[in-house]
Amino acid sequence: MNTVNKINEKLKEMISTLLSKQSDNGAWNFCFEGSIMTDAYMIILIRTLEITDEEVLVKDLVERIKSRQSPNGAWKVYPDEDKGNLSATIEGYFSLLYSGYVGEEASYMRKTERFIRDNGGLAKSDWLTKMMLALTGQIKWPSIIKNIPIEIMLLPRWSPITIYQLVGYARAHWIPILICSNLNKLFVAPQTPNISHLQERLMDSENDRILEEMQNLQLYFKHALKKLSKSPEILKKEAFIKAENYIIERIEENGTIYSYFSASFFMVFAFLALGYDANHPLIRNAFRGMKSYLCRNAEQPFIQNSPSTVWDTALLTAALQQAGVSYRHSSIMTANNYLLSRQHQKYGDWAVNNPDVIPGGWGFSDINTFVPDIDDTTAALRAITPLTQTNILYKEAWNKGVEWILSMQNDDGGWSAFEKNMDNYLLSLIPFKYEDRVLFDPSTADLTGRTLYFLGEYTTIPLESEIFQTAKEWFERNQEANGSWYGRWGNCYIYGTWAAITGLKAIGVSNDDPIISRAVKWLLSVQNEDGGWGESCASDIKKRYIPLPHSTPSQTAWALDALISASDNPTSKIEVGIHALLNILEANDGRSNYPTGAGIPGGYYIHYHSYKYIWPLQAFSHYKNKYDL
Structure with missing residues (x-):
């Protein structure tokens, strides 16, 4: 069986499994x-x-x-x-x-x-x-x-x-x-x-x-x-x-x-x-x-510390549509209806530094009503986008969400997770461990990259806009010497680099631009012998890349997604990575349980039970769709 057939079989299997796991209210309740x-x-x-x-x-x-x-x-x-x-x-x-x-x-x-x-x-x-x-x-x-x-x-x-x-x-x-x-x-x-x-x-x-x-x-x-x-x-x-x-x-x-x-x-x-x-x-x-x-x-x-229902549902709904499930499918309609019901209507603490903006974000958990975050909002907006052409309720919700996202851009050009311009380092005089990442909410590569990905792929904002140019400049200032970026809410340099590459590509940055070519070179340099990618949570603590002795499905999918976005044609390294991801998913062993989500540096890491579905589904779909396979 050739690669495309294997991908099609795996996509069919994953879609069937996911639809069977959906709750009656349209949400997915993964641990x-x-x-x-x-x-x-x-x-x-x-x-x-x-x-x-x-x-x-x-x-x-x-x-x-x-x-x-x-x-x-x-x-x-x-x-x-x-x-x-x-x-x-x-x-x-x-x-x-x-x-x-x-x-x-x-x-x-x-x-x-x-x-x-x-x-x-x-x-x-x-x-x-x-x-x-x-x-x-x-x-x-x-x-x-x-x-x-x-x-x-x-x-x-x-x-x-x-x-x-x-x-x-x-x-x-x-x-x-x-x-x-x-x-x-x-x-x-x-x-x-x-x-x-x-x-x-x-x-x-x-x-x-x-x-x-x-x-x-x-x-x-x-x-x-x-x-x-x-x-x-x-x-x-x-x-x-x-x-x-x-x-x-x-x-x-x-x-x-x-x-x-x-x-x-x-x-x-x-x-x-x-x-x-x-x-x-x-x-x-x-x-x-x-x-x-x-x-x-x-x-x-x-x-659970905070159930990930909205996050999982938004990402899965978007990924299923990328995999070919129609937005008119009853499961997608029900999921999007659930997401629409979870858009925030209340002002939260985000408004302290960002007043006079109408609420429009989404939060992480099912019961979260006033702590929206950038990641959940862009994920939900991607999921509901197809419905905005025919349904005024979704169009209005989408517009509010986009306006909220744009209003939350930090003065340095990047985006944080929860609040705007939260980088007052006077309070770093309080000597808590990892205070820069625990007490504050600075711009990060993962949030900025995924926001750019949404804005570049799903809106009509001109590529030459100041919004995009200042964000690119943020990435240029914050790229590591080896070409990677640190990711705050996932592990860790693979995560940040994936978000950065896909975001920058979405706003028209050329593959020949050094900011992209250096990042791609770094990703290829950390590809494992089995063809996949795997990074230890220790990277988050030591603030440098620490490899795992094995690959994980989510990190392999992130790396592949980044390489696909920056490659006009499928390369041998991408092909090897695709086969590695298929093999990991087929084995369904402990590699799928490694925590690739990050909470508190050195203290709390997350195994999202949904991630072995979401990110491979997205990577396989992008591979097929981009290369017309």
Whole structure:
């Protein structure tokens, strides 16, 4: 069977499988699978709230956490992580003890304790893990957190430093944490495990070093607060009220904040710190919403941090149409109707830096109504485009979405994920790990590239427009010396380079332009011996390309898609890559489960269960359609 026939067979098989998996409402509900963090935090939350009728869930999560443990007692956040991940290991260890179904005397738990000690103890964990440990009484509140006053909530938006200079998902986590730290609250019950003996390093000496680095920021806080001309007591009271209202105003219909499990976890503790009873409706609704993120469409149930329903549905709907499924097909019509119903009508925090623009974006999750992002919006717009010629509702929705996308271009020419011009590096004085990628929302190659791809392929914006020229200049400034680009929300250089090449080609950049030829040369240089591509999550941490010893379907599809866009004719390297992708999909082994989505650098990576369908479907379709095969 020749290559084209094999592709046709695989496309037919994938289309049939996908149509059979579609929900009645038109959406696709694939799992969004991350590390054990969410499973561990759910156990901790159930025990903290003293919920007694969730033992089946607790036992299921205990089994899932245990199954992910490495032989050395550690847990990892990606399979090839060296030795293990300290924060994940602490979370796994503490939650298993807190469950009551595992004791510290178990041989595998003794290995875990030894790993924690050997790698620096609780003091060396990442910041979110430290916050969980402080809340549950395992460590003192770190001084760096204690020294960020709750009064930061009162600094006006025109101030050089405000809470709004953190990106929205960071605010959703840190405001609840600041409530708890400023109230010096911790939640210890008789059944709470005590692992404080694993601290290993003196927290105070570590804090003193960090506080030295924060002195300028602390001086600014004190100076700014003096200008507010109210007594310290009144300011503090007003700040707590503002922080509480900020949280409540951003609770989604399902009870979660921003639709994130992890942020909702800290939100519940903030409510408890403010004096809410554990049975308060806000806390009970939050728990129900967080429990609804349980995914059972896998070998073992696990808690998703933020279900990817809109993202998966938009990408699949667009990819199926590229594969030849008519927009008039009932499945596509139902999917697009679902997407239309999920376009945002509310103003969110994105409007702080981008006022006077009508809402028109889409969010990541099914229940997300006011945290739109650029990626989901361009994906949804691509999906509904064919309907805009005949249906006024889709045309109006499409126009609003395009206007919103255009309004969100940053001053530097690129696009961020969530908010506009979110790169105030004064707040990088807060010495958090990977703060440039966690606290802020700068322009990235993946967002900018996919936005250009949509605008170039699906709109009539002139190729010579300033929109496109400033974006190309952003890419020129941010291309790595080896020709690649870093991708923020996927792993990692393959991801960023794919988005950049396909975006630049969509706005008419020539294959001979050095920005394209250098990128293509780099992609070919990292092609594996099996013909595919595979990149480790370690690239995200070390900020340089780290290969995997095997190829993955999504990364192979990304690389192929980029090469196809920059090749007028199919090349031998593309042909080898196509066969490699077909072979990986046919094997359907562990290579398809490698996490190629990125969340928190070094802390949270995602195995999208949809990706083994979406990206190969798109790459195969582009191969066939471009070369008229």
